[in-house]
Amino acid sequence: MQQRRNSYEDGVYGTTCPIPPGKNFTYILQAKDQIGTFYYFPSLAFHKAAGGFGGIRILSRPRIPVPFPDPAGDFTVLIGDWFKTDHKKLQAKLDRGHKLPFPDGILINGHGPNGAFFTVEQGKTYRFRISNVGLQNSLNFRIQGHKMKLVEVEGTHTVQTMYESLDVHVGQSYSVLVTMDQSAQDFYIVASTRFTDKILTTTATLHYSNSNKAVAGPIPSGPTDQINWSLNQARSIRTNLTASGPRPNPQGSYHYGLINITRTIKLVSSADQVKGKQRYAVNSVSFIPADTPLKLADYFKIGGVFRVGSISDKPTGQNMYLDTSVMGADFRAFVEIVFENHESIVQSWHIDGYAFWVVGMDGGLWTPDSRKEYNLRDAVSRSTTQVYPRSWTAIYMALDNVGMWNVRTEFWARQYLGQQFYLRVYSPVNSPRDEYPIPKNALLCGRAQGKSTRPL
Numbered sequence: 001m002q003q004r005r006n007s008y009e010d011g012v013y014g015t016t017c018p019i020p021p022g023k024n025f026t027y028i029l030q031a032k033d034q035i036g037t038f039y040y041f042p043s044l045a046f047h048k049a050a051g052g053f054g055g056i057r058i059l060s061r062p063r064i065p066v067p068f069p070d071p072a073g074d075f076t077v078l079i080g081d082w083f084k085t086d087h088k089k090l091q092a093k094l095d096r097g098h099k100l101p102f103p104d105g106i107l108i109n110g111h112g113p114n115g116a117f118f119t120v121e122q123g124k125t126y127r128f129r130i131s132n133v134g135l136q137n138s139l140n141f142r143i144q145g146h147k148m149k150l151v152e153v154e155g156t157h158t159v160q161t162m163y164e165s166l167d168v169h170v171g172q173s174y175s176v177l178v179t180m181d182q183s184a185q186d187f188y189i190v191a192s193t194r195f196t197d198k199i200l201t202t203t204a205t206l207h208y209s210n211s212n213k214a215v216a217g218p219i220p221s222g223p224t225d226q227i228n229w230s231l232n233q234a235r236s237i238r239t240n241l242t243a244s245g246p247r248p249n250p251q252g253s254y255h256y257g258l259i260n261i262t263r264t265i266k267l268v269s270s271a272d273q274v275k276g277k278q279r280y281a282v283n284s285v286s287f288i289p290a291d292t293p294l295k296l297a298d299y300f301k302i303g304g305v306f307r308v309g310s311i312s313d314k315p316t317g318q319n320m321y322l323d324t325s326v327m328g329a330d331f332r333a334f335v336e337i338v339f340e341n342h343e344s345i346v347q348s349w350h351i352d353g354y355a356f357w358v359v360g361m362d363g364g365l366w367t368p369d370s371r372k373e374y375n376l377r378d379a380v381s382r383s384t385t386q387v388y389p390r391s392w393t394a395i396y397m398a399l400d401n402v403g404m405w406n407v408r409t410e411f412w413a414r415q416y417l418g419q420q421f422y423l424r425v426y427s428p429v430n431s432p433r434d435e436y437p438i439p440k441n442a443l444l445c446g447r448a449q450g451k452s453t454r455p456l
Contacts, residue, residue, distance in 0.1 A: 001029060001031065001034065001038055001056065001058075002033075002034060002353055002354060002355065002383075002401060003029065003030075003352070003353055003401075003403070004030065004032050004033065004401055005401065005402060005403070005432075005434065005435045005436050006030070006403070006435075006436045007295055007352075007353060007401075007402075007403025007404050007405060008295060008403075008436070008438055008439050008442055009027050009028060009029060009439065010352055010353065010403075010404075010405070010406070011027065011043055012043045012352065012406045013043070013044060013289050013293060014289075014293055014294040014295065014404055014406055014422045015293055015294070015295040015296075015403075015404055015406075016293060016295075016442075016443065017293055017296070017442075017443035017444060017445035017446070017448075018044050018443075018445070019443065020443075025441070025443060026441065028439060031058045033246045033247065034058050034155055034246055035058050035059065035060050035152075035155055035245060035246045036057075036058055036152055036153075036154055036155030036156070036173075036175070037055070037056075037057060037129040037130075037131065037152060037154065037155075037173040037174070037175050038055070038056040038057075038058070038131075038154065038155075038173060039053055039054060039055050039056055039078065039131040039133055039173065040053060040054055040056055041053035041133060045087075045091055045416075046087045046088070046090055046091035046094070046412070046416060047087060048087075048135065048412050049083055049085075049087035049090050049091075049135060049412070050086075050087040051110065053078060053133045054076075054078070055076035055078060055129060055131060057074070057076070057129065058155070058246075060244075060246065061246075063248075064244050064246070064247065064248050065243075065244050065248075066157075066243075066244075067151070067157050067160070067240055067242075067243035067244075068151055068160070068177060069125070071124075071125050071126050071127040071177060072120075072121065072124035072125060072126055073120065073124075073126045073127070074126070074127045074129070075118055075126060075127065075128050075129065076109075076129050076131075077108060077109065077116075077118075077128050077129065077130045077131070077141075077189075077204075078107075078108070078109050078110070078131055078133045079106065079107070079108050079130060079131070079132055079133070079134070079139050079141060079168065079191040080106070080107055080132055080133040080134025080135070080137075080139070080170075081103035081105070081106055081107075081134035081135055081136060081137040081139075081193070081200070082103055082104060082105050082106065082107045082134070083100070083101070083103055083104055083135070084104045084105075085101075085104075090413075091416070094278075094413055094416055094417055096277070097273075097276060097277025097278050098278060099278055099413065100135070100136065100413045102196075102198065103134075103135070103136070103137060103193075103200060105200055105202060106134075106137075106139065106191050106192070106193065106200050106201065106202035107202065108189065108191055108202055108203075108204040109204070111204070112202060113202050113203050114203055114204065114205060114215075115204065116189070116204035116205070117204065117205050117207055118189065118204065118205070118206050118207065119207045119209055120180045120206060120207070120208060120209065121180065121208070121209050121210075122180050122182075122184055122208050122209070122210055123179075123180060123181070124179070124180055125177050125178065125179045125180070126177070126178055126180070127151075127175055127176070127177055128148070128175070128176050128177075128178060129173065129174075129175050130166070130168055130173065130174045130175075130176065131168075131172070131173040131174075132168040132169060132170050132171060132172055132173075134170055135170070135411070135412040135413065136170060136411045136412065136413065136414075137170065137193045137194070137196065137200075138167060138168070138169045138170065138193070138194040138195060138230075138346050138348070138386070139167075139168050139191045139192065139193060139194060140165050140166070140167050140168075140190075140191070140192050140193075140194050140222040140223055141165060141166050141167075141168055141174075141189075141190070141191050142164060142165035142166070142189075142190050142220055142222055143178060143187060143188070143189050143190070143206060144187040144188040144189070144190070144206070144215070144217075144219075144220045145182050145187050146178050146179070146180075146181075146182065146187065146206070147162045147163065147164055147178075148162070148163050148164075148165075148166060148176035148177070148178055149161070149162050149163075149176060149177040149178070150162075150163060150166070150174060150175070150176055150237065151175050151176065151177055152174070152175035153172075153173070153174055153175070153237060153380055153382050154172070154173050154355065154381075154382040154383050154384065155245075155246075155355055155381070155382070155383075156239055156240075156245070156251065156355070156380055156381045156382060157239070157240045157243040157244075157245065157251060158237055158238060158239060158240055158380060159237075159238045159239070159240050159378070160177075160240070161236060161237070163176075163233070165222045165223065166233070167194060167223070167230045167233060167234070169346065169348040169384070169386040169410075170348040170384075170410040170411060170412075171348050171350050171384040171410030172348070172382075172384045172386075173384075180208060182208075184208045184210045184211045184212075184213070185208060185211045185213035185214075185215075185216070186205050186206065186207050186208065186211050186213060186214050186215045187205070187206040187208075187215060188203045188204075188205070188206070188215050188219050188220060189203060189204040189205065189206050190202070190203050190219055190220055190222065191203075192222050192224075194223065194224065194225070194230065194346070195224075195225050195227070195345070195346050195389075196225075199224055201219065203215075203219060227346075227388055227389065230346075230386075230388070231361065231362075231388055231391075234358075234361060234386065235361070235375075237380045238375070238378040238379065238380055239251055239252065239378045239379065239380050239381060241377075241378050251381075252378065256357050256376070256379075256396055256398070257359075257374075257376025257377055257396075258376075259334045259396075259398070260334065261334060261335065261336045261396070262330075262333045262334050262335065263313070263329075263333055263335045263336070264313075264335070264336045264337075264338065265313040265314075265327075265335055265336070265337045265338070266283075266313070266314050266315060266337075266338045266340060266366070267282050267283060267315075267337065267338065267339050267340065267349075267407075268282070268283055268315040268340045268342065269281070269282055269339070269340075269341055269342075269343070269347060269387075269409065269414075269419060270282075270284065270320060270342070270343075271343065271414075272319075272320040274286060274320055274321070274322060278417060279320060279322070279417050279418050280409070280414040280415075280417050280418050280419035281320045281418055281419060282311065282325070282407075282419055282420070282421055283311055283312050283313075283314070283315050283316060284312075284315070284316050284317070284318040284319065284320055284321065285310065285311045285312075285320075285321065285322075285323050285325040285418075285421065286320055286321065286322050286323075286417070286418030286419070287322075287323070287324065287325050287418045287419070287420045287421055288322045288323065288324055288418065289324070290305045290306055290324045290446070291305070291446045291447065292305050292445065292446030292447045292448050293445070293446065293448070294306050294324070294326060294404050294422055294424075295403070295404040296438075296442075296444065296445075296446070296448040296451075297446075297447065297448065298404060298424070299438055300448050300451050302447050302448065305324070305446075305447065306324045306326045306422075307324075307326065308326050308327075308328040308424055309326075309327070309328055310323050310324065310325050310326055310327075311323070311325035311326065311327050311421050313327060315340075322418070325421035325422070326404075326421065326422045326423075326424050327407075327421060327422070327423050327424065328424050328426060329399055329423055329424065329425050329426070330399065330425075330426065331399060331400075331402050331425055331426060331427035331434065332398075332399060332400060333399045334396070334397075334398050334399070335396070335397050335399060336394060336395070336396055337356070337394070337395050337397060338366045338392055338393075338394045339385070339387045339392060339393045339394075339395075340365065340366055340387075340392045341387040341388065341389060341390065341391055341392070341393075342390060343389065343390070344389045344390065345389060346386055346387070346388055346389060347386065347387040347409060347411070348384060348385070348386050348387075348409065348410040348411065349384065349385055349386075349387060349393075349407070349408070349409060349410065350383060350384040350406075350407075350408055350409075350410050351383060351397070351405060351406075351407050351423070352383075352405045352406040352407075353401045353403055353405035353425075354383060354397055354399075354401060354405065355381045355382060355383050356381065356382070356383070356385075356395040356396060356397040357379040357380070357381050357395060357396045357397070358379050358380055358381075358382065358385050358393065358394075358395055359374040359375055359376065359379045359394050359395060359396050360373050360374045360375065360392075360393070360394040361385075361386075361387070361388065361391065361392065361393040361394070362391060362392060363388065363390060363391045364390070364391065364392070365392065366392035366394065370392070370394065371394075374394065379396075384410060399425050401425060402425050402426065402427045402434045402435040403424075403425055403435065404422050404423075404424050404425075405422065405423045405424075405425060406420060406421075406422055406423075407420060407421055407422070407423050408420035408421075437454055438453045438454060439453065440453055440454060441453075
């Protein structure tokens with residue numbers, strides 16, 4: 001969720017104090033100018049490895065047309081890799097400078113093989129909202145004997161293309177429509193790892209309500225290590241220009257491809273050892289948290305917590321080092337961001353507070369000539385994008401949301417060990433038109449402790 005004008009409510013350590021043990025905190029979220037499929041999760045420490053995630057559905061307002069008939073049902077499907085090891089032990093392993101082991105399995109809605117159950121009626125069409133809530137593995141999702149019509153990706157109505165299976169990278173969400181057009185029986189729902197030497201697979205059950213026949217036959221196989229297959233599928237996902245988004249005007253009425261770029265930011269991820277321990281970085285800087293949330297330090301003008309410009313907007317070639325990395329950016333700028341991946345893994349990147357247009361992706365190194373390949377008409381707008389091995393992905397983003405926003409890898413061990421930074425989108429005008437005041441119930445910690453928020 002974009003938390004428009006309100007990064008105080010973003011729920012990451014750079015913006016929000018942790019909720020103390022035994023206490024509670026109420027987030028006040030405004031789903032303004034958004035629709036679509038998202039999910040929530042605990043962001044502090046390594047809590048995400050313990051679960052605590054769930055789906056978020058933002059529905060279109062009743063009078064705004066949706067580009068497909070109302071489905072007979074709406075299912076949230078949370079898929080992800082899973083470790084049996086306690087999250088504190090996994091965190092301790094990372095703190096000692098080691099990498100995570102291979103996951104123990106895959107879960108669908110918290111269940112192992114054949115644990116989750118989805119009951120449907122023959123002949124009807126259902127919406128499945130699929131989110132990869134895992135820690136590190138891209139997953140392929142498919143339903144035995146059924147095709148999936150893609151209709152929405154992270155808040156954007158898409159061109160309605162049929163797929164037999166979908167690659168869902170870490171942190172991504174997709175909505176598909178599935179028509180129950182088979183004979184009455186039960187079918188496998190399958191999620192399996194992509195781009196891994198050992199393939200982990202799990203299943204759920206699609207149960208026709210008039211079925212008395214259990215799932216049968218082999219579990220349908222999916223793609224395994226084919227990069228080009230995944231790349232071609234990613235390029236086929238495009239915005240439905242004529243469909244309405246959260247407002248009645250068509251999604252294609254914003255012509256992003258005609259706007260002049262004001263700045264190019266190039267982000268190169270890396271892995272290395274710092275002081276004998278495994279760390280990960282962006283443009284050579286491996287992020288370390290400050291003693292006070294950055295947004296609160298900014299609001300209360302507490303010096304010495306962070307420095308704007310502590311991460312370069314281009315790779316520097318320096319050896320990896322530790323810092324509380326914050327990049328400055330101007331409100332209402334229109335930027336091009338290039339993610340470059342020099343490693344042999346598939347990366348997944350997320351930017352809080354924004355949706356961006358994924359205008360291009362390809363193998364090799366990005367150059368200015370790569371812009372000739374950009375889709376400047378109907379690229380999909382989303383908040384999480386993959387970057388394939390030894391490849392690049394380019395996005396366009398309108399900086400229309402003031403605040404302190406986390407830019408991170410969705411590989412959770414990597415973000416924990418430094419592969420993240422904060423983008424400070426700044427407006428010199430201190431106006432609620434640009435940014436809401438600090439919440440009345442904001443938790444205060446670190447050097448902000450004892451300060452006052454604002455009158456009730």
